Amino acid sequence: MHLKDTTTGDIMKALSGLLHEVGGTSGLALNLVALTTEDEREEVEKAASVASQEHPYRLILAIPRDLEAAEPRIDAEVTVGERLGSAEAIILRLDGPAASHLTSIVLPMLASDVPVVTWWLLDPVRYGLEAELRTFADRRITYSARAADPVESLYRRAETYTAGDTDICWTRISLWRSLIASAFDGVNQAVEHITIKADDDDPSAQLMAAWLHTRLGVSPEIVDTEVERNSEHLPAIASVAFTMDGGETMEVQREADGTTVLRQAGLPKRRQTLQGRTLGQLLAEELRHIDPDTAYKRVLDTFQEHYQAERANA
Amino acid sequence: MAASLHSTNPLRDPADRRLPRIPEPCALVIFGVTGDLAKKKLIPAIYDLANRGLLPASFAILGFARRDWSHGTFEEMAREAAQSHARTPWREEVWARLAGNFKFVPGSFDDDAAFDKLDQTLDELRETHGIVGNAAFYFSIPPQAFPTVLKQLERTGMADNRQDGGGWRRVVVEKPFGEDRESASELNGLVDRVFTANDVFRIDHYLGKETVQNIFALRFANAMFEPIWNSNYVDHVQITMAEDVGIGTRAGFYDDNGAARDVLQNHVLQLLAIAAMEQPNGFEAEEIRTEKLKVLRAIKLHDDLEATAIRGQYTDGWVQGRPVVGYLSEENIPPNSTTETYAAVQLGIQNRRWNGVPFYLRTGKRLPKRVTEIAVVFKEAPHMPFADYDTKTLGNNQLVIRVQPDEGLTVKFGSKVPGTGMEVRDISMGFGYGETFTESSPEAYERLILDVLLGDKTLFPDAQEVDASWAVIDPLEEYWAGTKPEPYESGTWGPTGSDLMLQSSGRRWRRA
Numbered sequence: 001m002h003l004k005d006t007t008t009g010d011i012m013k014a015l016s017g018l019l020h021e022v023g024g025t026s027g028l029a030l031n032l033v034a035l036t037t038e039d040e041r042e043e044v045e046k047a048a049s050v051a052s053q054e055h056p057y058r059l060i061l062a063i064p065r066d067l068e069a070a071e072p073r074i075d076a077e078v079t080v081g082e083r084l085g086s087a088e089a090i091i092l093r094l095d096g097p098a099a100s101h102l103t104s105i106v107l108p109m110l111a112s113d114v115p116v117v118t119w120w121l122l123d124p125v126r127y128g129l130e131a132e133l134r135t136f137a138d139r140r141i142t143y144s145a146r147a148a149d150p151v152e153s154l155y156r157r158a159e160t161y162t163a164g165d166t167d168i169c170w171t172r173i174s175l176w177r178s179l180i181a182s183a184f185d186g187v188n189q190a191v192e193h194i195t196i197k198a199d200d201d202d203p204s205a206q207l208m209a210a211w212l213h214t215r216l217g218v219s220p221e222i223v224d225t226e227v228e229r230n231s232e233h234l235p236a237i238a239s240v241a242f243t244m245d246g247g248e249t250m251e252v253q254r255e256a257d258g259t260t261v262l263r264q265a266g267l268p269k270r271r272q273t274l275q276g277r278t279l280g281q282l283l284a285e286e287l288r289h290i291d292p293d294t295a296y297k298r299v300l301d302t303f304q305e306h307y308q309a310e311r312a313n314a
Numbered sequence: 315m316a317a318s319l320h321s322t323n324p325l326r327d328p329a330d331r332r333l334p335r336i337p338e339p340c341a342l343v344i345f346g347v348t349g350d351l352a353k354k355k356l357i358p359a360i361y362d363l364a365n366r367g368l369l370p371a372s373f374a375i376l377g378f379a380r381r382d383w384s385h386g387t388f389e390e391m392a393r394e395a396a397q398s399h400a401r402t403p404w405r406e407e408v409w410a411r412l413a414g415n416f417k418f419v420p421g422s423f424d425d426d427a428a429f430d431k432l433d434q435t436l437d438e439l440r441e442t443h444g445i446v447g448n449a450a451f452y453f454s455i456p457p458q459a460f461p462t463v464l465k466q467l468e469r470t471g472m473a474d475n476r477q478d479g480g481g482w483r484r485v486v487v488e489k490p491f492g493e494d495r496e497s498a499s500e501l502n503g504l505v506d507r508v509f510t511a512n513d514v515f516r517i518d519h520y521l522g523k524e525t526v527q528n529i530f531a532l533r534f535a536n537a538m539f540e541p542i543w544n545s546n547y548v549d550h551v552q553i554t555m556a557e558d559v560g561i562g563t564r565a566g567f568y569d570d571n572g573a574a575r576d577v578l579q580n581h582v583l584q585l586l587a588i589a590a591m592e593q594p595n596g597f598e599a600e601e602i603r604t605e606k607l608k609v610l611r612a613i614k615l616h617d618d619l620e621a622t623a624i625r626g627q628y629t630d631g632w633v634q635g636r637p638v639v640g641y642l643s644e645e646n647i648p649p650n651s652t653t654e655t656y657a658a659v660q661l662g663i664q665n666r667r668w669n670g671v672p673f674y675l676r677t678g679k680r681l682p683k684r685v686t687e688i689a690v691v692f693k694e695a696p697h698m699p700f701a702d703y704d705t706k707t708l709g710n711n712q713l714v715i716r717v718q719p720d721e722g723l724t725v726k727f728g729s730k731v732p733g734t735g736m737e738v739r740d741i742s743m744g745f746g747y748g749e750t751f752t753e754s755s756p757e758a759y760e761r762l763i764l765d766v767l768l769g770d771k772t773l774f775p776d777a778q779e780v781d782a783s784w785a786v787i788d789p790l791e792e793y794w795a796g797t798k799p800e801p802y803e804s805g806t807w808g809p810t811g812s813d814l815m816l817q818s819s820g821r822r823w824r825r826a
Binding site for chain 2: 171174175177178179180181182183184185186187188212215216258262264267268270271272273275285289293294295
């Protein structure tokens, strides 16, 4: 249902009418407020519909449109269970001052009680929305790899960290981390040196280094390497190699086709497959836990210190 | 145990919930790998685990059966099984990782050479796969074969790996755990001796279901349910496990056992234990077991078994629009069989919480639909300030835990009908797992196989629980011996005796 030049009151009326038609509401797990541009709308919608199968939510998709317009204007599209999966969805196109007063539009639309997650693929600073979003979100998901200067963007996220922040660049190394962690099961030696072959500009590589540093107490060396990726949502990491204090080595290496080889001294090579996940799958992982990710916070702190130290050296 | 497994790994941080629990490199040995359970549940569950990234990098599946198969034939059969029964979408690259790790050892259970070969194959995995001795043996075989296989595992030293370079050895057994208290104790003694009691995993797949585990969360993580979870507020509890299917291909086994031994003894009593137990001190396997045992041992049958222990046997009828034959006309069932296909029983639990609250349990085949649920039926409000005619259609408040299908929870309570009068009517409010959480919860077998490989025993009943459950069933079987079950038409909710059991106290079965 399309509503032109409308109000939040009319949008909510339209939504409850639609819900009534399809037979009432089922349990909602959360509110997802996504910020995007018209160019990325389809990508976001696709991801949102994948994630909604796992987490039924009310999706409020806000697209700032004509920022120069003098008069505020809201156009809305309301759907239930159509192209957006099982979600109740409200797509907003906002003109002029309406875009910068997003809170006043979103607050009355949130389903009560259930948590609010914001997810933005656009730069909130550019749209003057960063402070606004803090006011109502329990969790904030960003994707720093999409910023103009990805690592700098991650650093800014670290500096302004609020409990509940997270970044898709962290989400997308979960499988990698899991592989490395299982390689360490049954290893009883201390680690002396770590080398990560990765694209230095990838925030995921930085987070991988920070995670290993946090947990193993050794600051990894990142060797800047060009990494061939068969999915945008893969971290740009080619290999992670460990030298133990007894001199043994262990290495996890991913080839371009996804074959991942674990080489461990004294054991035969072990192969696994590690493929990039879709944005929807990554979003679904993010929504699985709604409380602040304290493990991420510790890793982000390590990254922040490291980044500051590097900048001071430079 | 799972915690201690990873305590030495600095990369495992309990606060880091994104990292899944992954078992150490290990092998899964399946006896009876050509059977239905292996094809429809075990192998698909292994694929699903691989697809979710929950298997270790080094993992091997060893099949043992009396077939003239090569490793390749076994792998081909496993691939077909996984492709047709897996829960998660088929991905060739996931299979590619499992492929090549299937080994088959042909032989019968009394064939010493075959078991020596199996032992040798396991040892070889050390070199070829980096699997240093860890193995779980899954008994997907008839219980009569247990002693033979156990003796083979003992003889070859496969059951105990301590002298042989270390690594754990675990055994997984499926129900039935014996056919009465005595035979169960014999079987338990044998398994616990060959392996150690701690390495024996008895599968009751109901405990692997999300909804069953959610009973713990519902009861012990919320403030609003526990205060009314007792005889002050609860009128009675009904536990139903209904199946629409008949006995299928299990004629021989089923006719020797019947509904009470097949289902009541394990699934239903486990559901009862979890629904009725006291709060455990914590969620370690031992702490939960302590409370479950207390409840199971507090169960008391009614003195009047004639009115409270009902057996039934299905006759011809129609189920879901199709004609079906009666039990006595099923293939391989003796025409004078007195085995029950339906059992309903009233129990009491002798403790302060449940004093005077009847627990009604029922299970049966060829009932109208497949449903498993626990219904807690509350007492009526102590006083109703409404006119009788206004509350005529108001029933007792109910809380129903739907175990399967449509896993979830339903609460039934009275509400005013819109209008000028003060008419009050029952309404129900539901929570569906499928609606609020994942699209599809993991299969019970996925969870349980993973727990075996991780060494987490929380969801597995132990020998004492099995014994306490048989202590409930044995007197029923003794009472039923020599009697004939009451016939009921296929596609109905069981024999009339079962309805009368509740009617005598003014209650009735909830239409599940």
